[in-house]
Amino acid sequence: MRDHIDGHRLLQQLQEWARELGFSQIGVADVDLSSAEPHLQRWLDNGFHGAMAYMSAHGLKRARPAELVPGTVRVITARMNYLPRDTSPAWRHIEWQRLDDPARATVSLYARGRDYHKVLRARLQALADRLADAVGPLGHRVFTDSAPVLEVELASRSGLGWRGKHTLVLDRDAGSMFFLGELFVDLPLPLTPPSEPHCGRCRACMDVCPTQAIVAPYLVDARRCIAYLTIENDGPIPTELRPLIGNRIYGCDDCQLVCPWNKFAQTATLPDFDARPALQDPMLLQLWAWDEAQFLKATEGSPIRRIGYQRWQRNLAVALGNALRAGAPAVVRQALMARRDEATPLVREHIDWALAQPEGAHDF
Incomplete structure (x- = not known):
């Protein structure tokens, strides 16, 4: 045939x-x-x-x-x-605004x-x-x-x-x-031709990376990448990188948000990638209040489920520590302390780091 x-x-x-x-x-x-x-x-x-x-x-x-x-x-x-x-035409501006608000949590767009x-x-x-x-x-x-x-x-x-x-x-x-x-x-279909590159001299993605993980054009050191640190890494997040993570609790989109070509980004045709309400625009303290059962229920069928509750709490603790640096109210410190004694050693270490952050001078 x-x-x-x-x-x-x-x-x-x-x-x-x-x-x-x-x-x-x-x-x-x-x-x-x-x-x-x-x-x-x-x-x-x-x-x-x-x-x-x-x-x-x-x-x-x-x-x-x-x-x-x-x-x-x-x-x-x-x-x-x-x-x-339902993505707004101004979606990149909206995402940058979220990243600038230390009270909010940022989940990578693909994982919502x-x-x-x-x-x-x-x-x-x-x-x-x-x-x-x-x-x-x-x-x-x-x-x-x-x-x-x-x-x-x-x-x-x-x-x-x-x-x-x-x-x-x-x-x-x-x-x-x-x-x-x-x-x-195992079917010898005709090949389709490759695309021509169109990045030119642009290096916006390299310059915007919070941790400078793009060490050279076309070369990423995953050990510094926030997506790796918050998802693939199952151990402590290096202390020197924690302040750079900001409020990013699962992944990072910065290099895509800044890319000029993403003004042409298209929305999905499938409802599967519509954002879940709990992940649409969450506050850090709302997510920190979840117990493990709530986490598992909210992330059922979600890519976030794969990191487990411990890494989820670890990531949130770092973001809450960064919120304290930005001038978060006392309720943030209280919420961290309330979870400390019951936390796993990994999470407790990140809570302690967060509690040790100096209070910021900015309005929260």
Whole structure:
């Protein structure tokens, strides 16, 4: 049956099916990523992956799709917009205002709705099912930030965008506010051409990073990245970086907020990424008041659930300490002290740090 496949017509059908499933765009990449291996190896050798041991454990396998899934000859790449459907045209201004208010909590935009892993994985599988119906038995495997895959490399090679200096994928018509997913297949589909880069001399993302984690263009030291520190890192947050985290309690969007291309960012077509009321514009003290049962209920089906209650409290303690530095009222100090004795050693250490912060001179 495959001998009679019109590859270009099939690719057009795939693009139509993908749009019906909520994807913004798909592309097709080759599996030869050997030219990306030196950069990956240098990144690992420098220890920029921090405590993400799985990065070093898989090593260069990330750049070898055919080793990860034997028989793979093409990777279908996909992107899906995630800005909530009711996002204001002034959304970037609104986010900057939130970051400037030490009483508020800032959760990364992508994490305010449903867990993207669940959404993309199910819809990529549906795309694979349609493809199998069209061509017959199909060797395939679906990935969404869930295996040793060089997602940005594959996305940029297949035309979903180019790698920005912050290492995220950028598209001229959609900025960077989208998720990536992959479908490894044993079908020699026609390749889609890569995008031309359009960052030029701009270094806004590098300059705005609160912790200066973008150590060079296209190179991020995860050990300094607030997204890593508040999500992937399961230990103490380095004391010298805590004041720089501000009120960011889960992830960080600064490098995307400042990017000029995100004035073209598109909203999601799916309701899954609509912000949950509890995460739309929360106050730090509201979230700090949650016990573990409330945390688990509020984050059911959310990507936030994966960090667990202890890391959630750790992150909030840091943000509350920064609020004290900014002149928070006595109720913040009282709330921290009320939780201290029952806290785990990790959380208690961050509470003690917060309580030790000097009172700020600014109006809260």
